[in-house]
Amino acid sequence: MKKIAYYLLASILIGTACSPLISNFDRFAYRQITSLKVDALSLMDEATSDYASHAAEVKALQSDLNKTVEYNKHRLNNDITNKMYALLNDPEANLLGGFLVKWQNDGRCSPAYITDKKKQIAFSFDQIADLEIRKIKR
DSSP: OHHHHHHHHHHHHHHHHSSOSSOOOOHHHHHHHHHHHHHHHHHHGGGGSOGGGGHHHHHHHHHHHHHHHHHHHTSTTOHHHHHHHHHHHOTTSSSHHHHHHHHHHHSSOOHHHHHHHHHHHHHHHHHHHHHHHHSOOO
8 A cells, every 4th residue: 555655656746747847838828929019019009199099909909919818828837928928918017908908098109109009019929939939839
């Protein structure tokens, strides 16, 4: 009986030690992040005009982003990607979530501000996409 317990414990330890530390590559997740990047940057170009005229587009983008976040939450070993999405989407941070809140609160944004934020937000999307593309492909 003692031998069986040791074998069971050893197999559990070996099994958890051999499990991946990060999720595998997911073609759907990669497609989603690249699509969201294009949509977000395109919508940001509209921020020089009144927010109210683009509220439906903002809501659609946020919905698409939330769907992607939810999809990624349920992937095993995907904590790093999930944290990156949380930062990107945080309405109190200085990335996409914060940009959309500022646009809503201010009504419109200056072209210089938009240009600066697009660089930061594009970089953030690229970081998520780069992480996904570098994951092990099955």
